[in-house]
Amino acid sequence: MPKxxxxxxxxxxxxxxxxxxxRRDQILREISLKQLRLALRLTQVELAGTLRVNQAAVSxxxxxxxMYISTLRRVLEAMGARLKIIAEFPDGQIVISxxxxxxxxxxxx
Numbered sequence: 001m002p003k004x005x006x007x008x009x010x011x012x013x014x015x016x017x018x019x020x021x022x023r024r025d026q027i028l029r030e031i032s033l034k035q036l037r038l039a040l041r042l043t044q045v046e047l048a049g050t051l052r053v054n055q056a057a058v059s060x061x062x063x064x065x066x067m068y069i070s071t072l073r074r075v076l077e078a079m080g081a082r083l084k085i086i087a088e089f090p091d092g093q094i095v096i097s098x099x100x101x102x103x104x105x106x107x108x109x
């Protein structure tokens with residue numbers, strides 16, 4: 001009889017389960033655009049249609065290391081998310097507000 005994964009995990013020592021859970025949470029917080037699109041069960045063609053670009057453009061975006069914040073915002077909004085830029089310091093986190101949706105209409109300095 002096959003064993004359930006949950007039963008195998010439950011037999012691990014508490015410290016090992018906690019480390020595994022922390023690693024799982026870390027992985028879920030760090031995800032590529034392609035992985036996010038796949039997790040949402042969207043095809044490149046579907047996302048391209050929402051963004052009004054071709055499929056090749058979506059493919060290119062997914063492989064880019066660097067992109068404009070406005071492009072990233074559009075892609076995430078097309079997936080149903082909202083972009084938030086957070087700076088992490090040793091003492092805590094700060095939300096950088098100039099990149100919020102409201103800041104779009106303001107004149108550039």
